[in-house]
Amino acid sequence: MKQKILDLRDQALASIKQVKSVEHLKELEVSLLGKKGQLTAMLKGLKELSEADRRVVGKMANDLKQELAQTLVEKEQGLKRKASQSLGQEFYDTSLPGRTEPYGHLHPITQFIREIEDTFLSLNFEVAEGPQIEDDYHNFTALNIPKDHPARDMQDTLWCKDIPYLLRTHTSCVQVRYMESHDAPIRVVVPGRVFRKDDVDATHSPMFHQFEGIMVDTTTNLSHLKGILTIALRRLVNNPQLELRFRSGFFPFVEPGLEVDVTCVGCEGKGCNICKKTGWLELLGCGMVHPYVLKTVGLDPEKYQGFAFGAGIERLLMIKHKINDIRLFYENDPRFLEQF
Ligand SMILES: [Zn+2]
Numbered sequence: 351m352k353q354k355i356l357d358l359r360d361q362a363l364a365s366i367k368q369v370k371s372v373e374h375l376k377e378l379e380v381s382l383l384g385k386k387g388q389l390t391a392m393l394k395g396l397k398e399l400s401e402a403d404r405r406v407v408g409k410m411a412n413d414l415k416q417e418l419a420q421t422l423v424e425k426e427q428g429l430k431r432k433a434s435q436s437l438g439q440e441f442y443d444t445s446l447p448g449r450t451e452p453y454g455h456l457h458p459i460t461q462f463i464r465e466i467e468d469t470f471l472s473l474n475f476e477v478a479e480g481p482q483i484e485d486d487y488h489n490f491t492a493l494n495i496p497k498d499h500p501a502r503d504m505q506d507t508l509w510c511k512d513i514p515y516l517l518r519t520h521t522s523c524v525q526v527r528y529m530e531s532h533d534a535p536i537r538v539v540v541p542g543r544v545f546r547k548d549d550v551d552a553t554h555s556p557m558f559h560q561f562e563g564i565m566v567d568t569t570t571n572l573s574h575l576k577g578i579l580t581i582a583l584r585r586l587v588n589n590p591q592l593e594l595r596f597r598s599g600f601f602p603f604v605e606p607g608l609e610v611d612v613t614c615v616g617c618e619g620k621g622c623n624i625c626k627k628t629g630w631l632e633l634l635g636c637g638m639v640h641p642y643v644l645k646t647v648g649l650d651p652e653k654y655q656g657f658a659f660g661a662g663i664e665r666l667l668m669i670k671h672k673i674n675d676i677r678l679f680y681e682n683d684p685r686f687l688e689q690f
Contacts, residue, residue, distance in 0.1 A: 351392075351399060351407050358388055359414050366421055372429050379422050389415055458690040459559055459679060462586075462667055463541045466561050469582050470539035475563065478538045480524035482545070483515050488523040493603040494642045506547035508556070517545035520660055521562035522603060525639075528564070529647035534654050535567040541663065552675045559663035566639060566649065566656030572608075575636060575657035579610065583633070587612075587670040593619070595630055604637025604658060615669055631669055634661035 362382050369375045381387055393411050396404050456464075467477045480488075495502055508517040524540040532538075541561040548554040565574065576596065584592045592612055599609035612633050614625035621627040636659030641651035664676050678686050 352410065354392065355410050355414055358392065362418055363421065366425050369425065372426060375422065375426055375429065382418055383415065458667060458687065459663060461690060462663055465586060466539065466541055469585050470563065473578060473582065475537045475539045478524055478528050478540050479542060480527050480540065482518055482543055484518040484523050485515055488526050489516060489518055492526040492643065492646045493522055494640050495602050499602060508545050508547055519546055520544050521560045522660055525562060525564045525658060526647055529649060534649055537565045539563045550677065555676050555680065560660055561663055562660045564639065564656060564658040566654050568654060570656040572638060572657065579659060583612065586666060599635055601635050601637060603640050603643050605640045607635065607637035610634045610636060612669065615672055633665065634659055
């Protein structure tokens with residue numbers, strides 16, 4: 351019986367050594383240690399032995415069981431390690447290009463704001479920013495929109511609850527802030543977010559972007575305004591043939607006030623559905639800064655004069671790229687954003 355156990359040990363260890371796959375190892379484990387395995391059968395034969403022999407042989411058999419179980423585990427780990435190494439070698443192809451992370455880019459509005467800044471910096475303007483939460487004075491009063499002025503009804507404003515602040519309805523308040531803290535001559539452009547109590551549709555959003563420009567000096571006049579707007583807009587919409595049409599219009603903070611139309615991108619002036627057969631698209635408001643505004647910020651209107659303009663950034667981008675729905679800018683759909 352002792353010899354049988356020793357023989358089984360030699361034979362089992364030799365077999366384990368030769369095994370080349372995990373599946374074969376599992377089969378071998380069953381044939382050695384399983385319910386119907388060789389060692390189990392041997393342990394069953396113990397009861398035929400005398401008590402003294404049973405104790406000695408039983409201990410040998412149990413030791414062997416443990417030894418084999420341990421060897422099987424080690425062999426399995428070895429086989430798995432080998433398998434993963436050879437797998438790695440098989441699939442490692444040095445000629446393949448490396449994996450790269452997908453890159454995003456700046457939002458089209460941010461890109462366009464930077465283009466606006468570059469354009470006006472090249473015309474010797476400065477770039478300024480201001481708070482998006484404004485007080486009544488900077489948003490209305492200083493811009494010649496007194497409390498009972500009908501223009502306040504035109505501006506459907508988002509007011510803060512319980513405190514006298516509002517979300518600015520235009521970037522024009524930054525003109526005021528800038529002129530309060532800077533002496534003339536002034537040349538500044540102000541891009542930024544503005545807020546109106548608008549319902550959302552294809553051309554309206556309660557939040558959108560504007561850029562505002564102002565130039566004040568002793569001789570600045572309407573021809574400068576026309577020249578600068580023509581250069582800047584042609585560059586921004588990337589169309590050197592773009593024509594501008596100036597019509598009179600009313601804004602409380604300019605006198606005279608002008609509205610600017612540009613050649614329709616849909617028909618290039620011939621007349622189509624986009625421009626309602628007129629050949630022109632309304633783009634922005636501008637004019638000569640009202641003497642009241644200059645006086646309010648501490649500039650002598652007898653000495654200084656200048657122009658100001660304000661335009662919607664989304665509006666200009668929509669004209670430039672023939673985009674028909676403003677909501678596309680805020681949906682963050684990569685199919686839209688990847689086109690810029
Ligand atoms: Zn048209």
